[in-house]
Amino acid sequence: xxxxxxxxxxxxxxxxxxxxxxxxxxxxxxxxxxxxxxxxxxxxxxxxxxxxxxxxxxxxxxxxxxxxxxxxxxxxxxxxxxxxxxxxxxxxxxxxxxxxxxxxxxxxxxxxxxxxxxxxxxxxxxxxxxxxxxxxxxxxxxxxxxxxxxxxxxxxxxxxxxxxxxxxxxxxxxxxxxxxxxxxxxxxxxxxxxxxxxxxxxxxxxxxxxxxxxxxxxxxxxxxxxxxxxxxxxxxxxxxxxxxxxxxxxxxxxxxxxxxxxxxxxxxxxxxxxxxxxxxxxxxxxxxxxxxxxxxxxxxxxxxxxxxxxxxxxxxxxxxxxxxxxxxxxxxxxxxxxxxxxxxxxxxxxxxxxxxxxxxxxxxxxxxxxxxxxxxxxxxxxxxxxxxxxxxxxxxxxxxxxxxxxxxxxxxxxxxxxxxxxxxxxxxxxxxxxxxxxxxxxxxxxxxxxxxxxxxxxxxxxxxxxxxxx
Amino acid sequence: xxxxxxxxxxxxxxxxxxxxxxxxxxxxxxxxxxxxxxxxxxxxxxxxxxxxxxxxxxxxxxxxxxxxxxxxxxxxxxxxxxxxxxxxxxxxxxxxxxxxxxxxxxxxxxxxxxxxxxxxxxxxxxxxxxxxxxxxxxxxxxxxxxxxxxxxxxxxxxxxxxxxxxxxxxxxxxxxxxxxxx
Numbered sequence: 098x099x100x101x102x103x104x105x106x107x108x109x110x111x112x113x114x115x116x117x118x119x120x121x122x123x124x125x126x127x128x129x130x131x132x133x134x135x136x137x138x139x140x141x142x143x144x145x146x147x148x149x150x151x152x153x154x155x156x157x158x159x160x161x162x163x164x165x166x167x168x169x170x171x172x173x174x175x176x177x178x179x180x181x182x183x184x185x186x187x188x189x190x191x192x193x194x195x196x197x198x199x200x201x202x203x204x205x206x207x208x209x210x211x212x213x214x215x216x217x218x219x220x221x222x223x224x225x226x227x228x229x230x231x232x233x234x235x236x237x238x239x240x241x242x243x244x245x246x247x248x249x250x251x252x253x254x255x256x257x258x259x260x261x262x263x264x265x266x267x268x269x270x271x272x273x274x275x276x277x278x279x280x281x282x283x284x285x286x287x288x289x290x291x292x293x294x295x296x297x298x299x300x301x302x303x304x305x306x307x308x309x310x311x312x313x314x315x316x317x318x319x320x321x322x323x324x325x326x327x328x329x330x331x332x333x334x335x336x337x338x339x340x341x342x343x344x345x346x347x348x349x350x351x352x353x354x355x356x357x358x359x360x361x362x363x364x365x366x367x368x369x370x371x372x373x374x375x376x377x378x379x380x381x382x383x384x385x386x387x388x389x390x391x392x393x394x395x396x397x398x399x400x401x402x403x404x405x406x407x408x409x410x411x412x413x414x415x416x417x418x419x420x421x422x423x424x425x426x427x428x429x430x431x432x433x434x435x436x437x438x439x440x441x442x443x444x445x446x447x448x449x450x451x452x453x454x455x456x457x458x459x460x461x462x463x464x465x466x467x468x469x470x471x472x473x474x475x476x477x478x479x480x481x482x483x484x485x486x487x488x489x490x491x492x493x494x495x496x497x498x499x500x501x502x503x504x505x506x507x508x509x510x511x512x513x514x515x516x517x518x519x520x521x522x523x524x525x526x527x528x529x530x531x532x533x534x535x536x537x538x539x540x541x542x543x544x545x546x547x548x549x550x551x552x553x554x555x556x557x558x559x560x561x562x563x564x565x566x567x
Numbered sequence: 568x569x570x571x572x573x574x575x576x577x578x579x580x581x582x583x584x585x586x587x588x589x590x591x592x593x594x595x596x597x598x599x600x601x602x603x604x605x606x607x608x609x610x611x612x613x614x615x616x617x618x619x620x621x622x623x624x625x626x627x628x629x630x631x632x633x634x635x636x637x638x639x640x641x642x643x644x645x646x647x648x649x650x651x652x653x654x655x656x657x658x659x660x661x662x663x664x665x666x667x668x669x670x671x672x673x674x675x676x677x678x679x680x681x682x683x684x685x686x687x688x689x690x691x692x693x694x695x696x697x698x699x700x701x702x703x704x705x706x707x708x709x710x711x712x713x714x715x716x717x718x719x720x721x722x723x724x725x726x727x728x729x730x731x732x733x734x735x736x737x738x739x740x741x742x743x744x745x746x747x748x749x
Contacts (some may be wrong), residue, residue, distance in 0.1 A: 179600065242605035399612065
């Protein structure tokens with residue numbers, strides 16, 4: 098199992114995607130469908146994910162550049178390729194990595210007067226987003242010489258990384274003949290968190306008539322901040338102690354937070370249905386082990402003015418340089434704080450309009466209505482899906498057209514075409530196998546680039562193994 | 568059953584894994600990445616009044632005035648490793664009716680000279696300021712010496728002076744640093 102996971106981790110790290118799971122949304126894969134929409138139809142009586150293999154998901158993406166753009170073995174100097182890439186990217190371009198591993202996932206149908214499907218579990222998540230800090234990259238790569246008069250904007254710096262575990266428990270209920278709804282309560286335990294998302298201010302070198310020296314270097318309206326949680330206590334620890342400490346945090350020993358998922362399915366008729374969900378509506382309260390760095394102020398640098406004082410013997414020279422450093426420190430103080438802070442989770446919204454057609458699948462030869470009392474399944478389903486996620490610079494969207502084909506009870510295949518911030522040619526496919534209650538699924542994105550992932554802007558992969566009792 | 572399923576699963580996923588690859592890429596190129604920013608930064612400036620060159624109390628000429636400032640950033644080992652060249656640019660605007668010799672002596676902690684720059688400034692007049700430029704470009708070897716210094720001693724020498732002398736000697740200066748970060 099260890100090797101098995103390693104292969105996927107290694108594979109995952111070498112590819113690129115975001116948090117959209119368009120292939121799993123509203124598909125056969127019960128536990129994962131419920132995680133994406135707590136109000137989805139459930140037709141099983143019981144499910145249990147194989148621990149640590151119930152779902153592994155990896156997404157990495159960059160909106161404006163592929164690995165190939167920089168690392169192509171084409172004889173062109175890599176520095177020239179980096180220069181091109183920097184000029185091509187804008188500060189709205191971003192890099193993301195999202196990885197989830199289901200540690201536990203289970204659910205059961207409670208058959209009372211009012212049948213309710215309960216589900217719960219725990220998963221680990223790594224989520225990283227970094228916007229391309231265009232101005233800072235230009236300054237670092239080329240310097241200010243060719244850019245006299247240009248303001249380098251600190252607002253370009255925006256990045257966030259979170260490693261956390263999530264404990265969740267949800268209920269799913271068919272409210273009426275047409276409506277199924279569900280909610281899921283989540284408890285977050287943050288292992289490590291770093292963010293710097295609300296920066297402002299600018300640095301400029303300019304030539305101004307009447308200024309004291311050749312240039313005037315100005316920092317205007319600077320207000321930058323880096324927040325960390327879970328780092329300082331790891332600093333002094335040995336490697337083995339770090340793992341122990343992180344494991345403790347994974348088991349609800351970290352900074353805690355609370356969140357909610359909610360979703361619904363509305364069945365218009367036997368063929369047409371609408372689904373919608375909102376996920377991770379919540380926040381983490383970072384109260385322990387926090388360290389925040391803030392710098393704020395304005396400063397204008399002209400160089401050092403010499404005043405040629407008449408010094409009597411033994412009198413020390415004027416400490417111009419120390420005075421300059423003191424001035425800067427006074428005007429732009431850098432504070433280190435240990436105050437707590439609250440961080441909203443990146444909330445996601447899913448929605449879909451689904452149309453079933455074709456002949457009926459012989460699901461026990463009749464109605465599949467244990468929990469939901471839903472229609473008998475048809476062999477084909479097509480539809481549109483919408484996904485969005487709240488990121489530091491606003492919403493990111495994706496739209497998906499999909500087609501699902503069922504081959505008896507054993508096999509289901511879903512294909513998707515997705516239009517998102519990364520690309521307009523993202524075709525994905527998923528394979529779902531049901532072998533005697535054991536369910537396997539495999540889904541991957543950007544298949545057109547599968548022959549050479551280096552050229553892909555994003556790829557996602559989801560694999561999982563579950564036991565489901567229908 | 569479980570084993571059989573796992574095998575099928577690995578087979579299926581492996582197909583996906585192995586048909587995909589990173590074609591035509593060379594990640595060793597990372598070793599060749601070099602940042603070469605060129606930084607423009609103000610250096611020193613001053614406004615020396617003609618009166619600085621006469622001691623009114625004792626009625627004597629003051630032919631040499633000097634001042635010194637630390638430039639700690641030059642002497643740091645960080646900058647030493649990455650600085651590959653520099654252009655020093657000095658612009659004098661003189662309204663004093665005298666020429667000047669000006670030297671910039673870069674000293675280390677023990678006041679030992681590591682690099683010396685010298686120039687002359689043309690005489691001007693209060694009505695017609697005269698501008699003199701001095702540019703010194705340092706190559707990798709010269710900058711290596713200069714970065715052993717951490718302060719600069721500025722000496723301004725006037726050939727003769729009098730109590731009637733008027734005007735101002737203004738200096739503005741900047742440096743272009745050529746960095747190479749590997």
